[in-house]
Amino acid sequence: MTQVKAPEAAPKERAAPSRGVLRRQLQQFLAFASLIVLMAFFSIANPNFLTWSNVTGILLSTAVIGILALGTTFVIITGGIDLSLGTGMTLASVVTAMLLVTWGLPLAVGVLGGILFGALMGFVNGFNVSILKIPPFIATLAMMLIAQGLALVISGTAPIYFTGVPGFTDISRGSLIPGLQLPNAVLILFALTAIAAVLLGKTILGRYTFAIGSNEEATSISGINVRKWKIIIYTLSGAFTGIAGVVLAARLNSAQPALGLGYELQAIAAVVIGGTSLRGGKGSIIGTLIGALIMGVLVNGLRIMSIPQEWQTVVVGVVILVAVYTDILRRGKGG
């Protein structure tokens, strides 16, 4: 390209991965290792832990938080945050109930409607953050309240049951693969993990997500329309929220307008435990899945060991601190 003569050639050891790559791999390995250690611990403590039915139970209970966490991983990597995940999910499930139960529309329309409604909320979040320049914390806090209120208004504060909608509960409870007693909700979680991993790792969207989180100003100066991409990223996260709403409704066979608050914090916790930095620029989908599983395993294991609910919550809090602090330590050493 340039005809400039190099005074001395650059060292050529490009075949070997640099320390940075190794560190990234190490981090995922650490998260995975802690998951294994946890599972080993609980299976020794209680032999019932590693039974098929308990494992699928854990996976099923992880599915909703996991789906929320997958979507919001993108937002968090940009350096943003989304507090409207929980109540947004609830509103999406109420909208689905309205379409299917109140209006009696076909199943596909209801499901798609719920997902699109989630995406719409994400779009509004993205618009508020990137065009109106409202800080993500405030913009999504407002959306959290709006969604919570709307869910109660639309449902008339009462749960809506899908009893008259054939096939709806199969979305979560059915088992697509015959013989394998794995609920569909878990399959959906795995499928979405694969999709999110490809989006984050292999597409322009993923690259720009990291770029914005690393240095938003430099990304903009580099000729990337940061505003547009932030809206797209929040919309994507919103779509995941919508899916989580449908999956939850199908699992419960009802849309519960009072449920949902607090799910956003669990999802964010899963993302953080998975090694994604709240400062942005760093994170992975596999990490988020592992983070969500660690949360699920913890809660389930503690319950099996008959540790009271109150203490389970305390333990989860401590685990978040430990996970984030080890990340800070590693970062500090890495330089």
Place this chain on the structure above:
Amino acid sequence: MRTLQGAVATKRTDVSEQLLRIEGMSKAFPGVQALSNVGLDLNAGEVHAVVGENGAGKSTLMKVLAGIYEKDTGTIYMDGKPVEIDSPVTAQSLGISIIHQELALMPDLTIAENIYIGREKRKWFGLFVDNKDLNRRVKDLFERLGISLDPRTKVANLLVAQQQVVEIAKALSFNARVLIMDEPTAALTESETEALFGMIRDLKARSTGILYISHRMEELKAISDRITVLRDGHYIDTLDTAETDLREIISLMVGREIKGETRPEVTTGTRPVMLRVEGISTKSLLKDVSFELKKGEILGFAGLMGAGRTEVARVICGADKADSGEIYLNGEHVHIHNPADAARLGIGYLSEDRKRYGLMLEQDVNFNILISSLTDYVNVVGLVRDEQGRKTSTRYVDSLSIKTPSIRQRTDNLSGGNQQKIVISKWLAKDCDILIFDEPTRGIDVGAKEEIYALLNGLAEQGKAIIMISSELPEVLRMAHRIVVMCEGRVTGILDNSEADQELIMDYATRAGAHGGIAT
């Protein structure tokens, strides 16, 4: 040697009225010797101007005096007695006050609250501020200084010039005997400047000594008694204002000979125009900026700090909006609303602040080189063809000889020169024809500088058009085919390299536009 010069400067004044003397002061920052063995003295009732190019050490010297930086070596004498200044509080108790270049007032507090912040008289067990006492004290102060402002006014409601007056009053409220003014007129209009000068003459009459930093040469003639020139952190000379002229001061400021350095041989006068900028103005600074950039040309932008060079660059690359003016690319009128537009049109901006505007430091070399041109590497399904991308970035690492163990290396671990080459690679990968370099060699060591120069020349020879903003005049003279000189938001001159020298550029760079009328 330097101490000798300092001694000579000292001899010129009557020791009895000497207020402040500095001897052999040095101060180093990592990588820079900001001050080397500098001497200076100040008499009561004197305005002593300190001048020098950007980076000459003026601000460092003043900040040491004000107790903001700690000196490495040297002695400071007040009234002939050595003193230790280790904090702003000590400086204030010794009677040294500084008025900063950037105003440091709290807009939501009143004038009086700003002036006596932290020193308010309390009442009711120290829980409440005695506002009556506060306002009365400030009123007294203002009366003594002949200031006609209501102490109860909120600072947010004041004009910049009035805020400046409040800053001065605040400095004097410490009973300052030495007042340091760093570019006090930078934000003032002509009449406001006159008012400020009136106040300075008053202070002189009251035996206050004033150290006065300014880039505006004409002002020095109007207000100063003596002028000390610093260059590259060294003391150069002290002159009586009455016995010198601007020409002499500027040549002392610029000083160094350009020895054996080449200048561009070709002229670019007849080449086709790639970029034409017409009458760009912004509310904040730029006034009617127009110039042309030709194919294969390096167009230098010279001027002092705050002249508006970076602001022009940011408008062209879409980072900031102009309030009026047009941009033409290859004769075609273009609208650039954001950096994405500029990049699409093939205009790339390389900021002096590479860490803030250039790189995603946590990401690797490959990521940074490809970020602007990623859309070229997408296959039909929408996935990024990483193999192809890595080939490209490896090619740039080779051809620009970027020294990195691997393209997977994080960029924050690389040197300034290599980081700069990565940003250049990013725009070359995007196939930009116009590259705007803002201080391309800032923070880059000498050897790597030569490489960057060779790179810029190579790019120009290939037909790229380059804007090179630089505060280093030798660099501008060596690299640029033509030179745009700016001062206070205006283009004050466009010179061919053959007619330009450092003195002439400095002359244009200190020609304040319409309101520089204090000239002698």
